[in-house]
Amino acid sequence: MHCKSLWIKASAKSPAKDQFQEELVIRPLHSGDIYASFQFRTLWDTDFLQEGQKKVSHYRLFPKSLGQVLSKFSVQELHISFTQGFWRTMQWGQPFIPSPPGAELWVWFHHTVSDVDGNWKELTNVLSGIFCASLNFIDMTNTVQPSASFKPLGLGNATDHRFLRYATLPREIVCTENLTPWKKLLPCGSKAGLAVLMKSEKLFHSSFHSQAVHIRPICQDEQCTSKAWELRQTLNVVFDHYTSGQGKKEWSLFKMFSRTLTEACPLASSSKVYVDITDNPELSPATPLLSQAVVLGDRRTYSVYDLTRAETFGQLRSFNLLLRWKGDNMLRPLLHAERYVAGFGLQTGEIHTVIYNNHPYRAFPVLLMDSVPWYLQLYIHTLTVTSKSRDNKPSYIHYQPAKDRHRPHLLEMLIQLPPHSMTEVTVQFERALLKWTEYTPDPNHGFYVGSSVISALVPSMVAMSTNFTQDQPLFSSFVPVKEESSYFVRVYTEPLLVNLPTPDFSMPYNVICLTCTVVAVGYGSFYNLLTRTFQVDEPSPPLAKRLANFIRRIRGVPLLA
Amino acid sequence: MYSLSLHFFYPWIYLKKRIFTFCTIETGQFFSSGHTNNWAVLVCTSRFWFNYRHVANTLSVYRSVKRLGIPDSHIVLMLADDMACNYRNPKPATVFSHKNMELNVYGDDVEVDYRGYEVTVENFLRVLTGRLPPSTPRSKRLLSDDRSNILIYLTGHGGNGFLKFQDSEEISNMELADAFEQMWQKRRYNELLFIIDTCQGASMYERFYSPNLMALASSQVGEDSLSHQPDLAIGVHLMDKYTFYLLEFLEEVHPASQANMNDLFKVCPQSQCVSTPGHRTDLFQRNPGSVLITDFFGSVRKVEITKDTINLTSSVKPPIQSIAEHHVLQFVADVSSQNPKQKDWHPPDGFILGLWTLILLVFFQTYGIKHLKHIF
Secondary structure (H helix, E strand, O other): OOOOOOOOOOOOOOOOOEEEEEEEEEEEOOOOOEEEEEEEEEEEOOOOOOOOOOOOOOOOOOOHHHHHHHHHHOEEEEEEEEEEOOOOHHHHOOOOOOOOOEEEEEEEEOOOOOOHHHHHHHHHHHHHHHHOOOHHHOOOOOEEOOOOOOOOOOOOOOOOHHHEEEEEEOOOOOOHHHHHHHHHOOOOOOOOHHHHHOOHHHHOOOOEEEEEEEEEEEEOOOOOOOEEEEEEEEEEEEEOOOOOOOOOOEEEHHHHHOOOEOOOOOOOOEEEEEEEOOOOOEEEOOOOOEEEEEEOOEEEEEEEEEOOOHHHHOOOOOEOOEEEOOOOOOOOOOEEEEEEEEOOOOOEEEEEEEEEEOOOOOOEEEEEEEEEOOOEEEEEEEEEEEEOOEEOOOOEEEEEOOEOOOEOEEEEEEEEEOOOEEEEEEEEEEEOOOOOOOOOOOHHHOEEEOOOEEEEEEEOOOOOOOOOOOOOOHHHOOOOOOOOOEEEEEEEOOOEEEOOOOOOOOHHHHHHHHHHHHHHHHHHHHHHHHHOOOOOOOOOOOHHHHHHHHHHHHHOOOOOO | OHHHHHHHHHHHHHHHHHHHHHHHHHHHHHHHOOOOEEEEEEEEOOOOHHHHHHHHHHHHHHHHHHHOOOOHHHEEEEEOOOOOOOOOOOOOOOOEOOOOOOOEOOOOOOOOOEEHHHOOHHHHHHHHHOOOOOOOOHHHOOOOOOOEEEEEEEEOEEEOOEEEEOOOEEEEHHHHHHHHHHHHHOOOOOEEEEEEEOOOHHHHHOOOOOOOEEEEEOOOOOOOOOEOOEOOOOOOEOOEHHHHHHHHHHHOOOOOOOOEHHHHHOOOOHHHHOOOOEEEOOOOOOOHHHOEOHHHHOOOOOOOOOOOOOOOOOOOHHHHHHHHHHHHHHHHHHHHHOOOOOOOOOOOHHHHHHHHHHHHHHHHHHHHHHHHHHHO
């Protein structure tokens, strides 16, 4: 979880000031689904947070809207993701870049910032305008400052977690209006390169869709003499075997995206497509280029297609991949987790988080982070952690209790998982009754609790390489590898949907009507009886008679009775 | 000497007069053409899957407005619920307006500014009046000025005098009228076109009292606006009748078309719509027949091509400036002091006749005809 630096060996030529690489990885899954992961990386040799020098004003490959955000709010690292669907670890393995359902935003601010909360509030509003999402709902009631779970992934002193802010909106919907501005951040837009495959009608008709932006400063060489800013835009999508695949384990680029590739992005220094052929699928067109990489603790073989070379596109000037497989082998994920709410009724409940360690003989520690909204009042004295039906005491607990309407619960624990076991963390809670204006327009849907985050260094069966070369594929260089024998994994559990006791919203109207009626009838009639005086009054003659009297008066004739 | 000096001054006076008349023509024409930029505020106020048609209504107006030239930065789109990526949608990332899925109004390039729980009465009124928190991004603001023509389109469920937002709150016609008056006093619009497609929609524009407002509604007070056609694959009604025919009408409008407001008033007569669409033009200064559709739905800039050179910095600058300035100030004073033209209220014609008939009937009933001679 601690990472110091990420360095890339400098090439023989002097590197360009900014460069752009794009990559697509296709991995067939044993359940028949297919996983496609796009990564677009822009490296820029500049410093947004320089003081005393003139501000950066000329943007080429790096998007200007994000650059201005970084310098205005003194952001050291920014990670934002929008996800639709839940990643099924047991069926699909581990993703390259994990993300929880809904929207997740975590930011490390520069240590010179004096008002982190003010910057955070403005940053969420600005990002909600850029990405057309309701990120302005992020406020102090759903923001936490994790102390150990979210260390910086780039450079930076990771000691003071007062400069870190983490928030998640599990209810946030992802649709074309979020994809459109995300695509506009790419240097080639959606007109050339791999981004032409991103058509919303196919991307959102999938089991899982996640788009993210990760910005961090990295070292450009071993000694870290020059720093560069790295912007990674990632899009992970899993197409379903039955709804998009018609039940066959046969996929092609056209079937997945309803498009084929025609050219690489002209501004990209490298544009590659990797296909995972470890399980020996049938692949056409064939390619002699192969690459081996150890990613997520497994040595996998990839076929590489280089889109910057014209012969990849063949005679038809279009590149369409065809993939067919039968195998059922999948490396069983070593770490995965589930979470659910137990109990009945609308007063109390219990949150259960179950973590599975599937390694046959190694035990390893995991860091569990839970952020529960204030209206589920946790009873921490009922917190129990059991593994193999024995009590398991966590070695590090950081708990920050909630304050009503001010901040949520934050619970971080370092738990040692015994080998080949299931660990269960339970905590009881009580549901609060909100004020009637705090309910959403559809309160009977329920209230969401964000996913738990489990971060761990999982022991690897295969030795990982800590040396980095410049042409290392992007998917294996996202998380820096510090040790050879373990790799970093982050697992997100399901978000919870909890019903709170919901009042009848028509009651204020009913009460007002009833009270006013009672007061009017009861008190009003009583008041009238007390204060009304009665007088005898001559009945006034009808209108016709009055008019006739008026005419008689004019004529001077005696009046009627 | 005297005559010589007069001859000297004479051409100067002549020149001044000429430039003065030239300038008055220019400023007069420039100000009478009206607006310099266009904005649109499109709001769908309904939540839940069975209100799919309201989102489709708003998106079809959004599509027309974008097609006719208003850019995304000048459109504030508010959708109270997400239909395109709703789990019940059999074709994700699409919103259709015609059955058999002919036209996808959601498209590939849509930017929704306010979505989901953000669409509230408070946010809507804040957008209109401009009173937003300082950290609100530009895409969520209505940055109009006194030369902007604004199109406001509302759709959802409504009643006599109110419009329901997200099934939990309402906006009344008086609040809306007051918001427009605030916009007028802060010079936030030049002309405003208000279209509403709800049940009893005409009640929402009854209370307007600010100048330069034109309003259209899909139904009169006491009538319901009806939905157009269901799609059996999607399972819900796709559009409302009024907006369906409005979309059909707008599909034929292109940026250079000369269609005017009178054509818009004729959209969806009672034979097609079942309800009676209504409109209100008494607060509008210009004749609706001279107002182009593209004045509100499109973003067409007036360009005047001239072959004459116009000297903007001439030696006789101060007097011309003061005259032109005076002209401008006079115009502004006229505009700001204008009260909306109030029609005098006359009681309906049949009323007086009926009143007299009533009086005579009562007379004859009380006294009978033969007894009348005793009274008179």
